[in-house]
Amino acid sequence: MSRPLSRYLPILDWGRTYDRATLSNDLIAALIVTIMLIPQSLAYALLAGLPPEMGLYASIAPIILYAIFGTSRALAVGPVAVVSLMTAAAIGDVAAAGTAGYIAAAITLAALSGGILLLMGVFRLGFLANFLSHPVIAGFITASGVLIAASQLKHILGIDAGGHTLIELVESLWRHLPETNMITLGLGAAATGFLFWVRKGLKPLLLGVGLSKRAADIGTKAGPVAAVVVTTVTVWLFDLDAQGVNIVGDVPQSLPPLTMPNLSLDLVQALFIPALLISIIGFVESISVAQTLAAKKRQRIDPDQELIGLGAANIGAAFTGGYPVTGGFSRSVVNFDAGAQTPAAGAYTAIGLALAALALTPLIFFLPKATLAATIIVAVLSLVDFGILKRTWTYSRADFLAVLTTIVLTLGFGVEVGVSAGVIISIFLHLYTSSKPHIAEVGLVAGTQHFRNIKRHKVLTFPTLLTLRIDESLYFANVRYLEDYIYDRVIADKNLRDVVLMCSAINEIDMSALESLEAINARLRDLGMRLHLSEVKGPVMDRLQRSHFLDDLTGEVFLSQYDAHHALGAGGLKPTLPADG
Incomplete structure (x- = not known):
């Protein structure tokens, strides 16, 4: 007592x-x-x-x-x-x-x-x-x-x-x-x-x-x-x-x-x-x-x-x-x-x-x-x-x-x-900064299992694979920004077949964000692309499993981004090495 x-x-x-x-x-x-x-x-x-x-x-x-x-x-x-x-x-x-x-x-x-x-x-x-x-x-x-x-x-x-x-x-x-x-x-x-x-x-x-x-x-x-x-x-x-x-x-x-x-x-x-x-x-x-x-x-x-x-x-x-x-x-x-x-x-x-x-x-x-x-x-x-x-x-x-x-x-x-x-x-x-989350297109650092921003590091990428790291939790105020970013990025690239959202920095996905993810999944499917997730945190995965999103997901959920990169880039295409950005 x-x-x-x-x-x-x-x-x-x-x-x-x-x-x-x-x-x-x-x-x-x-x-x-x-x-x-x-x-x-x-x-x-x-x-x-x-x-x-x-x-x-x-x-x-x-x-x-x-x-x-x-x-x-x-x-x-x-x-x-x-x-x-x-x-x-x-x-x-x-x-x-x-x-x-x-x-x-x-x-x-x-x-x-x-x-x-x-x-x-x-x-x-x-x-x-x-x-x-x-x-x-x-x-x-x-x-x-x-x-x-x-x-x-x-x-x-x-x-x-x-x-x-x-x-x-x-x-x-x-x-x-x-x-x-x-x-x-x-x-x-x-x-x-x-x-x-x-x-x-x-x-x-x-x-x-x-x-x-x-x-x-x-x-x-x-x-x-x-x-x-x-x-x-x-x-x-x-x-x-x-x-x-x-x-x-x-x-x-x-x-x-x-x-x-x-x-x-x-x-x-x-x-x-x-x-x-x-x-x-x-x-x-x-x-x-x-x-x-x-x-x-x-x-x-x-x-x-x-x-x-x-x-x-x-x-x-x-x-x-x-x-x-x-x-x-x-x-x-x-x-x-x-x-x-x-x-x-x-x-x-x-x-x-x-x-x-x-x-x-x-x-x-x-x-x-x-x-x-x-x-x-x-x-x-x-x-x-x-x-x-x-x-x-x-x-x-x-x-x-x-x-x-x-x-x-x-x-x-x-x-x-x-x-x-x-x-x-x-x-x-707070609302303004979180409404425009930092989104980085990442690639594999040669000889490692680490992924970094393609604009800051020399990394390996595949022409058919787009990996985006989202450095913010997803909620009603910022999901529209994510949707627009993805659509603008994929619509101009005819070679893309797979899009991976690297979720290592996402601690929360609210209901509005879940609905946006469903919309992104459907839109990519109509464009002939698959949506994948990687490095999803346990509490976030628990909530996703209580919805129908994972059942309708066109792609997979990977434990690590390295697994996703290895699996989706294994189609025989040669990796590209972007110039310094």
Whole structure:
């Protein structure tokens, strides 16, 4: 009983071997991640247009629930930049920022996202994320990073500006630029510069003064906290809030409250599509990070169980005053590098954040929003990768077009249009490429039993024999292409007597493809030719044997292409040796 139960509760697996050494490593990792998450959680809530405490709330219960249900031992779950931006775009359409309805919509969005992820996990639909190509995801995240950074410039400048697209943001920023608060700009610019320097320059400095690597790591991760402390004290000492510097203000000093999502039909209908998109993007980002980190320790990630873990985390966020969460790249890498051994490190991080929510919130009353904006800008600019355009242009023009379209639409029309376009483009590219399968005319490599493309290799062929290797499964979208290819090839060659379809790369033949094969067989028979198959895989043959196709087949089914070549080319005709192609 314990074995199948541990599949759904991974904590029962790693919990059996938990010891004092693992506890020590997890506690140290939790300390480092907690230090990093305090300002980051506040900042991401600001990005979503929500009260800062909701960032802390969204980082407590979700982490604990993921530790119970998730399969990654290093993934750190909580608010992330892209999901925060998508949250702001989604709930901004149904309620005004700063209102109770806006907060309720964010909580409901988390509940819907959690429910979608749970259902996908229960029905084992993790494979659906594969339809969102990584180049498209990279393009979307790059465009989102630019949008996020642009949206935070208003806090750096101390002005009132807004917009959901890059054009709207730039226009609004330009219009309000004369209203810039120079003190806010000074604080924001200093915090931004300091945080950029922390990423590259602080650790070598700490190592240079004799600190250990572990101490230097902790000091580097504490850099954002130092920026928070210094700017907060500066605002308090010089009473800068009275001079127009926007501050966080009152933050409730409490543990996450018990909240209930608003599941009214109108709100659910308005938020369902955004929740679906957030779920897909969040899962793709999370599973990519989890699998990358797991591979470094030869651990296994179960995508379907990850859906359940992330679903539980979002449900937890909905009932504890949070908003949609997923596995974050930066915090997970920090967690991994800090030595986290099990998901318990995340639970200890949640405890640290709960203590911060109880004890530290009064201390951030004078925290300038410009510092939180600087934290966001520095974090998201590391996600911006315009190099993906050059790489895809070099490797695949179709992928380049998909990435470019995703970036342009996200910047020009907002995140929902961008991610929707990314999903549609990914599916379209899959259908387009698979609808025109690679078909190679092959011949025998002299002195071997191997067959290769006649355009790439010197091979032996027979004038009466045509062998085609189909490098794709056959289904409704590509069988017409195969039919046309065969007809165009055979109609102009009066010497042909036999056509062999080499099926070594075919993993599936659906009903439409079966009907096309029957049509090809009949057409070739009318032309006085026979159709043969070779190297048919077992599962494909099993299905063909359940139909009448093999009974009506004019030719044979050969175990290997060499057998077909030997049998059908044994009519005494001399093999030909094509020139290089």
